Amino acid sequence: MNLRESETRKNLLRAFAGESQARNRYTMAAGKAAELKLQVIQQVFLFTADQEKEHAEIFYKHLKELNGENLEIDGAYPIEVYDDALTLLKAARHNEYEEYENVYPSFAKIAQEEGFTAVAASFRQIAEIEKIHGDRFGQFEKLMEQNQLFQSSGEEIYMCLNCGHIYTGKKVPETCPVCKHDKGYFIRMDMAPFTRG
Ligand SMILES: [Fe+2]
Ligand SMILES: [Fe+2]
Numbered sequence: 001m002n003l004r005e006s007e008t009r010k011n012l013l014r015a016f017a018g019e020s021q022a023r024n025r026y027t028m029a030a031g032k033a034a035e036l037k038l039q040v041i042q043q044v045f046l047f048t049a050d051q052e053k054e055h056a057e058i059f060y061k062h063l064k065e066l067n068g069e070n071l072e073i074d075g076a077y078p079i080e081v082y083d084d085a086l087t088l089l090k091a092a093r094h095n096e097y098e099e100y101e102n103v104y105p106s107f108a109k110i111a112q113e114e115g116f117t118a119v120a121a122s123f124r125q126i127a128e129i130e131k132i133h134g135d136r137f138g139q140f141e142k143l144m145e146q147n148q149l150f151q152s153s154g155e156e157i158y159m160c161l162n163c164g165h166i167y168t169g170k171k172v173p174e175t176c177p178v179c180k181h182d183k184g185y186f187i188r189m190d191m192a193p194f195t196r197g
Helices: 008-035 039-061 085-113 117-145
Strands: 151-160 166-171 186-188
Touching: 008 039, 008 085, 008 117, 039 085, 039 117, 039 186, 085 117
Parallel strands: none
Antiparallel strands: 151 166, 151 186
């Protein structure tokens, strides 16, 4: 099938719109988290926002042969202007799972049926990543709900995301003893993007 007559071209543009909006939502959520002095949540949102930008680019590039055209699409997109980090995390987790479970598998199936194998692969591969995003947001959501973001019942290793200081204990200090940044920068070592291995 010609891409110009396909449903896949619309799904690619829908996915581009969805990823672009996710990137903006997460960037705004990061700003809110920073306001709330939850820099660890800010960084999780920024880390994910950058990846959504890459997803947007992958989908957009599949449309290259339609350069110069305008395409009308419809779609439903979430409105989530929340003022607390927990609700922002919940909403993000929900949207990631929605993409993973429903939206991208259905786009992949249609792309496959229409003969766009590479596009179908992108939808499937990115769906898998959205599951990881959803899981990660969910982990932070759970820690916040249980008031365990900066403390734990047993000894835990934390890393200051600002200076890299490693703290071991049940509760992080109010400020990092090395860089004096707020405790909001501490992340559980096993959740840090770069661990000591
Ligand atoms: Fe994405
Ligand atoms: Fe995602």
